[in-house]
Amino acid sequence: MNAPQPDENAENTDRIRLTPGAARQMPRKDLFIRFAFGAGVSLLAAIVSTVFGPFPGGAFLAFPAILLASLTLVAKEDGLRSAREDTRGATLxxxxxxxxxxxxxxxxxxxxxxxxxxVATAAWLAVSLGAYALARAAGKRQ
Known part of the structure; x- marks a missing residue:
């Protein structure tokens, strides 16, 4: 009995992939939006640090500034499903x-x-990959 062959046209959202040349293919407008949003959040962090001190300002620097702009662009260009998958990855x-x-x-x-x-970097890697493995295993059970 032959094993079913994967559909080459089907989108596989479970796979982690790196596309080094993708940034060169991105429209300059999209790059500008990401840059401007990141700069705006960094400016906000600087203002919060000046007014309230370094601890609250540092919390703003942890804000994933580019994520929101990226998700908006991904949803517009690739659809809500792709944006949702990117959000799941960012959460993990x-x-x-x-x-x-x-x-x-x-x-x-x-x-x-x-x-x-x-040690902290090893923990980041272990927790992130462990969370990904758990999420993937939970998704296959549904």
């Missing part, structure tokens, strides 16, 4: 960044920066 990556920040904050005061940042 954010879980990893949370692990990174918690470990870095805990380890940096008492350990060398190299050790603390290496």
């Amino acid at each position: 990556g954010t879980l990893g960044l949370l692990a990174f920040s918690l470990l870095a904050t805990t380890l940096l005061p008492s350990h060398s920066a190299w050790l603390a940042l290496t």
Whole structure:
């Protein structure tokens, strides 16, 4: 019995892929929107830091400035499904960044920066990939 062949035209949203030349194919207007949105959020973080101090300002720097602009463009060009998948990926990556920040904050005061940042980076990678694997496994069960 032959195994079913994958449909070459079907979109596989579970696969992680990197397309190095994609930025060159992007319209300049889209790049400008992303740049302007990121600059605007950075400016807002600077204002918040000046008025309220570095801790609240740092929280604004953690805001994924380019994500909102990117999701808007992805939804417009590739549809809501693609934008939803990008949002899921960003959410899983954010879980990893949370692990990174918690470990870095805990380890940096008492350990060398190299050790603390290496452990925090390993935690980011493990949590992000682990969350991706769990999400993918949960999706296959539905």
